Amino acid sequence: MSRPELRCRFCRSALTTSFVDLGMSPLCQTHITGEQLQELERFYPLHAHVCDQCFLVQLQEFVAPDEIFSEYAYFSSYSTSWVEHCGRYAAMMRERFALGPHSRVMEVASNDGYLLQHFVAAGVPVLGIEPAANVARVAVERGVPTTVQFLGEASGRAIAAEHGHADVVAGNNVLAHVPDINDFVAGMRELLAPQGVITMEFPHLLRLIEGNQFDTIYHEHFSYLSFTTVEQVFAAHGLVLFDVEELPTHGGSIRIFARHAADAAQAVGPRVAAMRERELAEGFRSRERYLGFGEQVRETKRGLLAFLIEAKRQGKKIVGYGAPGKGNTLLNYCGIRSDFLDFTVDANPYKQGKYTPGTHIPILAPEAIREARPDYVLILPWNLKDEIVAQVGYIREWGGRFVVPIPAVQVIAP
Numbered sequence: 001m002s003r004p005e006l007r008c009r010f011c012r013s014a015l016t017t018s019f020v021d022l023g024m025s026p027l028c029q030t031h032i033t034g035e036q037l038q039e040l041e042r043f044y045p046l047h048a049h050v051c052d053q054c055f056l057v058q059l060q061e062f063v064a065p066d067e068i069f070s071e072y073a074y075f076s077s078y079s080t081s082w083v084e085h086c087g088r089y090a091a092m093m094r095e096r097f098a099l100g101p102h103s104r105v106m107e108v109a110s111n112d113g114y115l116l117q118h119f120v121a122a123g124v125p126v127l128g129i130e131p132a133a134n135v136a137r138v139a140v141e142r143g144v145p146t147t148v149q150f151l152g153e154a155s156g157r158a159i160a161a162e163h164g165h166a167d168v169v170a171g172n173n174v175l176a177h178v179p180d181i182n183d184f185v186a187g188m189r190e191l192l193a194p195q196g197v198i199t200m201e202f203p204h205l206l207r208l209i210e211g212n213q214f215d216t217i218y219h220e221h222f223s224y225l226s227f228t229t230v231e232q233v234f235a236a237h238g239l240v241l242f243d244v245e246e247l248p249t250h251g252g253s254i255r256i257f258a259r260h261a262a263d264a265a266q267a268v269g270p271r272v273a274a275m276r277e278r279e280l281a282e283g284f285r286s287r288e289r290y291l292g293f294g295e296q297v298r299e300t301k302r303g304l305l306a307f308l309i310e311a312k313r314q315g316k317k318i319v320g321y322g323a324p325g326k327g328n329t330l331l332n333y334c335g336i337r338s339d340f341l342d343f344t345v346d347a348n349p350y351k352q353g354k355y356t357p358g359t360h361i362p363i364l365a366p367e368a369i370r371e372a373r374p375d376y377v378l379i380l381p382w383n384l385k386d387e388i389v390a391q392v393g394y395i396r397e398w399g400g401r402f403v404v405p406i407p408a409v410q411v412i413a414p
């Protein structure tokens with residue numbers, strides 16, 4: 001039987017070039033309960049391809065987004081460093097674009113209101129757009145008006161008709177998570193006032209490859225974005241990128257600033273050309289650049305397993321920290337179960353008492369580390385490494401050490 005032909009979600013070209021094949025994996029947010037341990041679990045192929053025409057790195061869509069996102073376990077406010085990052089963003093935007101009581105800020109995938117709350121506090125009117133009803137409810141309770149829906153061209157037009165157009169449309173870590181990127185970007189254009197500004201933050205593909213961040217590939221994360229590919233996608237919908245910033249978040253992200261092509265009020269800044277040239281110089285517009293990544297990933301797996309096997313042979317006790325989406329890719333791809341990790345911990349009570357998808361490692365409250373006195377704590381959300389090392393530094397009391405798996409195994413004494 002031949003495989004069905006795969007098509008690029010942006011330009012519809014045939015997808016024939018493999019970026020990395022991570023085998024079969026369950027959905028990363030489907031933490032399972034004790035009863036579900038006895039049941040059949042669904043696994044889907046986790047195989048990223050790169051488009052030879054537009055160089056969008058992407059996963060196929062196996063599951064309808066409403067199945068993934070309508071009851072989402074990720075509450076943005078559980079990460080303090082992330083909430084602080086968003087506070088700085090809100091202050092910068094108010095200053096740079098002179099936002100005030102006359103303005104309107106909308107956020108797509110506004111989650112529990114972690115970002116918009118900063119604008120509310122400054123007296124700037126806001127509207128959140130969030131598909132997961134359970135997290136939207138939390139936002140409304142904290143005073144962030146939120147409409148429960150997915151953004152697309154039609155819903156964007158309807159929201160603008162009901163609430164007015166937006167002076168700012170913000171979106172953090174959502175562009176990569178939408179299966180229909182064309183409909184989504186068209187939806188943002190529909191929301192945007194004639195002189196409005198779109199900002200989007202997303203992990204930078206350049207940093208994913210450089211930093212070996214293969215564990216940021218999971219089913220809920222459909223696209224892996226370079227600046228030049230995003231520029232192409234926005235241009236196809238009448239939007240121009242006029243500025244770009246690099247950010248340390250999520251292992252290295254970029255924040256783009258976009259406007260209507262017809263709005264000449266915002267000149268295209270020099271950082272746009274600089275970023276474009278850098279990606280060209282790095283080879284991101286040629287297929288060859290993408291071909292070595294699979295072997296880079298396999299070598300990382302061998303290195304991590306070698307470390308864990310040796311530690312277990314020496315009788316060491318190892319636990320995890322965190323149960324993020326990226327942890328589930330790492331654990332499933334490497335085959336790390338409770339044979340290596342006694343348990344993992346997570347500050348999110350929604351995950352505590354459950355088990356990691358596929359690998360069935362118990363998820364406990366962070367206090368469990370103090371009781372267990374492990375030799376090693378494997379940090380799964382390595383992008384929050386500094387925050388975690390500071391919070392859990394007490395493992396030095398019994399000589400415990402941290403292990404960071406990405407870009408390659410590194411042992412850190414607290």
Ligand SMILES: [Zn+2]
Nearest residue numbers: 008011051054
């Ligand atoms: Zn394409």
